[in-house]
Amino acid sequence: MHKYYKIDGKDFSIAGEASSDFKTVLKKLGTPAEIVRKVAIAMYEAEINTVIHGGGGECDAAIEKDKIVITFRDQGPGIADISLAMQEGYSTANDKIRELGFGAGMGLPNIQKYADDMSIETEVGKGTTVVLSINL
Amino acid sequence: MLLSEIKTILNAQVLTGEDDNVLENTNINTACGSDLMSDVLAYVKDQSLLLTGLINSQVIRTAEMMDIIAICFVRGKSPAEDVISLAKQKGVIILATDLPMYPACGRLYQKGLRGRSHAQIL
Incomplete structure (x- = not known):
């Protein structure tokens, strides 16, 4: 099974719609609650990142035989230093984003915590692709 | 702790319309x-229960992702109607209290409602 989502980069109030929809899909399919929760949190953090850092993009969410694989792609500024971005507390988010409760430098570390596997491909000036998977 | 007790302890209002039952x-x-x-x-x-001073829609989204049952907005803050609508749609109960964050948490803790004592996932 496969779902595709466009991620709007301009309207922060609807950020999370894709994660919300996919969580509903997983629950309807009878996926165990703990797996649903791990997917929802990791996907939501990645979706927020796509909105606030990537300026929007797209998401593919696939349910495979033994895992769930979610890919976020954006054509934003890219990540200059991935090891720095992975550090808890490091963030390049602006004050407006921080006022909304994000930009605390927890996004990527949280994704890594909840996903069983995560990979990042990024190029400065070109964009970023984050792939996360959760085992079933 | 029952949500009805929390409402009393915090002298809170219910913004999403749930009755006492x-x-x-x-x-x-x-x-x-x-x-x-x-x-x-x-x-x-x-x-x-999440107590927060933030009143935007991402608070509701966060609650939805975490299966948080109820949110209590502190410091007398009142969210916009679209935020309340989103909460109703997602089945998240919203309370609001005039108490600041620290006294609100303190009252609940004193009555026996605890939080996590250390960071640990799931």
């Missing part, structure tokens, strides 16, 4: 006070 049948195991949604996403357990 619903509150009396909703049990809360733990609570968390935070204005940082990423911290909430990192540490909160389910069957929880």
Whole structure:
């Protein structure tokens, strides 16, 4: 099974719609609650990142035989230093984003915590692709 | 702790319209006070109450992702109608109290509602 989502980069109030929809899909399919929760949190953090850092993009969410694989792609500024971005507390988010409760430098570390596997491909000036998977 | 007790302890209002019967049948195991949604996403357990001073739609989304049952807005803050609508749609109960964050958390803790004692996922 496969779902595709466009991620709007301009309207922060609807950020999370894709994660919300996919969580509903997983629950309807009878996926165990703990797996649903791990997917929802990791996907939501990645979706927020796509909105606030990537300026929007797209998401593919696939349910495979033994895992769930979610890919976020954006054509934003890219990540200059991935090891720095992975550090808890490091963030390049602006004050407006921080006022909304994000930009605390927890996004990527949280994704890594909840996903069983995560990979990042990024190029400065070109964009970023984050792939996360959760085992079933 | 029942949500009806929490409402009384915090002298809170219910913004999403649930009646006393619903509150009396909703049990809360733990609570968390935070204005940082990423911290909430990192540490909160389910069957929880979130106390926060943030009133935007991402608070509701965060609650939805974490299976948080109820949110209590502190410091007399009142969210916009679209935020309340989103909460109703997602089945998240919203309370609001005039108390600031620290006294609100303190009152609940004193009455026996605990939070997580250390960071641990799931």
